[in-house]
Amino acid sequence: MTYFRQLLSLLKPNAGRGGNSCSILLLCCFLATLQCCCSALTAQDPQSSKQATRVLVTGAAGKTGRLVLSKLEKDPRYEPKGLVRSEASAKQLVKNKDVNCPLEHVVIADITSPTFLEDLRPSLEHHGLDKLEAMIICTSAVPRISKLSFAAMLLKVPINFVRRKPLVDFRSMRFKWKHPNGYPEKVDYEGQVNQIELAKQLGISHVVVVSSMGGTDQDNFLNSVGKVKDKKTGKTTGNGDILLWKRRAEKYLVESGLDYTIIHPGGLIDTPGGKEEFVLDVDDQLYKGPNRSTRISREDLADLCVASLSVGKGQKVSFDCITRPIQPTSDNGVIPESINGDVSTSSSPDPPKSAEEALTKFLELSKTANYAL
Ligand SMILES: NC(=O)c1ccc[n+]([C@@H]2O[C@H](COP(=O)([O-])OP(=O)(O)OC[C@H]3O[C@@H](n4cnc5c(N)ncnc54)[C@H](OP(=O)(O)O)[C@@H]3O)[C@@H](O)[C@H]2O)c1
Secondary structure, three states: OHHHHHHHHHHOOOOOOOOOHHHHHHHHHHHHHHHHHHHHHHOOOHHHOOOOEEEEEEOOOOHHHHHHHHHHHHOOOEEEEEEEOOHHHHHHHHHOOOOOOOHHHEEEOOOOOOOHHHHHOOHHHHOOHHHOOEEEEOOOOOEEEOHHHHHHHHHOHHHHHHOOOOOOOHHHOOEEEOOOOOOHHHHHHHHHHHHHHHHHHHOOOEEEEEOOOOOOOOOOHHHHOOEEEOOOOOOEEEOOOHHHHHHHHHHHHHOOOOEEEEEEEOEEEOOOOOOOEEEEEOOOHHHHOOOOOOEEEHHHHHHHHHHHHHOOOOOEEEEEEEEEOOOOOOOOOOOOOEEOOEEOOOOOOOOOOOHHHHHHHHHHOOOOOOOOO
């Protein structure tokens, strides 16, 4: 009060000519404080804005995870944190200039650890994990081709050529898992359940999962990855069934009561995004269409993950996604007939719909995966 009274007295016309030097100092302090407040309000860092949604991206050092993280780092609507498995992954992630993720945005934890939730407790306040609103799960068991089986497959090429058989038999390849205990039951089921439980504990209302297409088909080739069949006995050993374990984890999420966006991408490729149109459907119907090419670039998939945070907020939906070359329309707006997949027309195609537009349109159909299949 005295502070303001002195200020007012300074502004009075009859204030002494030389004035009270203490009061002048006080006025300067007041103006400086005012300026600081104004500049803090106008030049607010969007990343530290209280309005930015805090999102945890897990599997953040993986190929899709780091694209998602990088997109969120650049988007002022979000304040992302990336969860990685090891210190080595954390270092790699922070060094990656394309991602532009500061060390303070990275949390290290093994999702398969029996003490996963306790392991994260010290990071809760320190990394702001207590104020998360959404989680994007990009973790997965990571298969590695056994070099021996690959060499054996190549050696058989001349024999197959002579016998007029398909030159390479991909089914003869053997796979291991990248990390010890990093097989699907551990990572894609137990690890995902741990993450869903973390979401529940932290009050995260929306979980986005990057899963895979093919989950309705037990005999999908991907389920054989990591398993070995004894030719004599017909018995199977090893750890596989990646799609089955992923689907079980999805069901756990569906029954959790949380909001979810479960994305089943087709085969992932590393081409630039934004060039093709999104095609979304459910229950592996896209495998049954005339065009058997079911792939999507990781970049487009990452855009769909980010779109899920806004468009998919408050929803419970599970769908498949691929992209296809944009169908050019003729001058009268009709899609011309394709011959052997090639569409010939003189008119140039419209630019593809954004991930947000594609997802909005799909949500209008009220379709979602049928987990009874
Ligand atoms: N590849 C395809 O064609 C294809 C097709 C359809 C769907 N998908 C699915 O799409 C998703 C993304 O695939 P991607 O190839 O981009 O992923 P990715 O590069 O294989 O990344 C998987 C990430 O999960 C992390 N991870 C594994 N075990 C972990 C653990 N115990 N704790 C914490 N993190 C762990 C890995 O950590 P490290 O970096 O430390 O190893 C890695 O960063 C996966 O679910 C995949 O199955 C893939």
